[in-house]
Amino acid sequence: MIEKIREELKSKLSEKRFAHTVGVAETAVKLAEAFGGDTKKVYIAGLLHDMAKELTLEEMNNLTQDVEIDSYMRTSKALLHGAAGAVLAKQTFDVDDEIYNAIFYHTTGRENMTLTEKIIFVSDMAEPSRNFKGIEKLREIMLSDLDDAVITAADLTLSYLIENRKNIYPLTVISRNYIIKEKNSGNSIESVVK
Ligand code: DGI
Ligand code: FE
Numbered sequence: 001m002i003e004k005i006r007e008e009l010k011s012k013l014s015e016k017r018f019a020h021t022v023g024v025a026e027t028a029v030k031l032a033e034a035f036g037g038d039t040k041k042v043y044i045a046g047l048l049h050d051m052a053k054e055l056t057l058e059e060m061n062n063l064t065q066d067v068e069i070d071s072y073m074r075t076s077k078a079l080l081h082g083a084a085g086a087v088l089a090k091q092t093f094d095v096d097d098e099i100y101n102a103i104f105y106h107t108t109g110r111e112n113m114t115l116t117e118k119i120i121f122v123s124d125m126a127e128p129s130r131n132f133k134g135i136e137k138l139r140e141i142m143l144s145d146l147d148d149a150v151i152t153a154a155d156l157t158l159s160y161l162i163e164n165r166k167n168i169y170p171l172t173v174i175s176r177n178y179i180i181k182e183k184n185s186g187n188s189i190e191s192v193v194k
């Protein structure tokens, strides 16, 4: 399965994006080990999360035609590639719902994310080939406090969107608000590594 996925991605993605997806998959395994997640599952989700990223907007819309998606998301490749990737991963490799959702929501997050979803959301930002202001803090905290890392990753995305005067998709805000509430209510995920 993993070899087939790697072959498929090599043919679909630029070298740079392929390296990014391997970085996400490997970072996700480290997080799964730290927080008691399913290492095999997050590795696959990490590899596949951007599999639709280099398609055209039209191809993304065709893939997701049977999924309920609002008209704003349908105009944005930055937002739609998650949903399109989830559908494509299901079509091509019959991934389960957990992997499907981790791919679907990797850009925006959502309320009540599963452990696998949080791991992919954070790994996407923190993998070794990414480089931007504030990333060291994210890499420092992610192995000890996953929810803090999710909030930090969401903050980095929102700061980038504001600095560049980009439209903020409501779910991006909703998911950040939710995780802050979740963390403050004491339901946060703690590291299983002592
Ligand atoms: O696909 P990646 O580059 O690995 O990363 P990603 O899927 O997290 O994000 C893709 C792009 O989407 C990135 O440039 C930030 C952007 N993005 C994230 N949230 C929003 C957004 N763009 C808009 N317009 N609105 C959002 O809420
Ligand atoms: Fe992405």
Ligand code: FE
Residues within 6 Å of the ligand: 020, 024, 049, 050, 124
């Ligand atoms: Fe990515």
